[in-house]
Amino acid sequence: MTGIEKNQNPKSQPEENFWVEMVKTLAIAGVLAFGIRTFVAEARYIPSGSMEPTLLINDHLMIEKISYRLHEPERGxxxxxxxxxxxxxxxxxxxxxxxIIGMPGDTVEVKGGVVYVNGQALSEDYIKEVPDYSYGPEIVPDDQYLVLGDNRNNSYDSHIWGFVPRKNLIGKAFVRFWPLNRMGTIHDDLVEPVVSQPVHE
Structure with missing residues (x-):
């Protein structure tokens, strides 16, 4: 009968293997985490009240980054x-x-507490209060967007500093995971459809 060769240092080999596997696992986990954060999704928290009442201070959200690789952003x-x-x-x-309120090519105006897009008044049940400022009319340039905070009178947004280029978009908020009593998907389908700006020949 052939005997099994004995390891001269029986404890050293398993210990070595453990640390090698641990390093490999951590490296793979790090690469995956980086890849997910860069290309798939990342967590963010809300530091101000500019998006109230939709998002509150210290809400924690997941931002997904895949949608805008597949299709263009949408109003709302x-x-x-x-x-x-x-x-x-x-x-x-x-x-x-x-x-997002204004899409590329849209004409946006704010007057009398109402936001108009291409001459159509938006019905905005999600805002905290009607805007007390006037803006425009302004045409949104190609590959750019007009963005406003839902807390219209306490938001530093496009009506002050201009439009957001497409390339600056990181992702779309899709779920709130903290606090637990507000956990759930974030509804962005509350903005009415708007007729596109007609093309003048």
């Missing part, structure tokens, strides 16, 4: 975006979160 989407050049010049470097 609640989006996270990197600061525009105009905002960077004012020393803003953190991401913003607002709602």
């Amino acid at each position: 989407d609640i989006v996270v975006f990197r600061p525009t050049e105009a905002l960077k010049e004012q020393d803003y470097h953190q991401a913003f979160i607002k709602r």
Whole structure:
């Protein structure tokens, strides 16, 4: 009968294997986490009241990044975006979160407490109060968006600093996971459909 060769250091080999596997596992987990955060989704929290009553201070959200790789943003989407050049010049470097109101080519105007897109008044049940300012009319440039906070009179948004380029969009807010009593999907389908701006020949 052939005997089994004995390991001269029976404890060292399993211990070595354990640490090698641990390093491999951590490395793979790190790569996966980086990949998910970069390309799929990431967590964000709300530091201000500019999106009240839809989003409250200290709400924690998941921002998904896949949709905008497959199709264009839509009116009503609640989006996270990197600061525009105009905002960077004012020393803003953190991401913003607002709602898309104006699409490329739209004419947007705010007057008498009502937002008009292409001459059509929006019915906005989701805002905190009607805006007490006037804006426009302004045409949204190609590949850019006009974004407003739901807390219209306490939001630093497009009516002050301009439009958001498509390339600045990070992703779309889709679920709130904290606090638990407010956990759930974030509804962005509350904005009425708007007739596109007619093309004048």
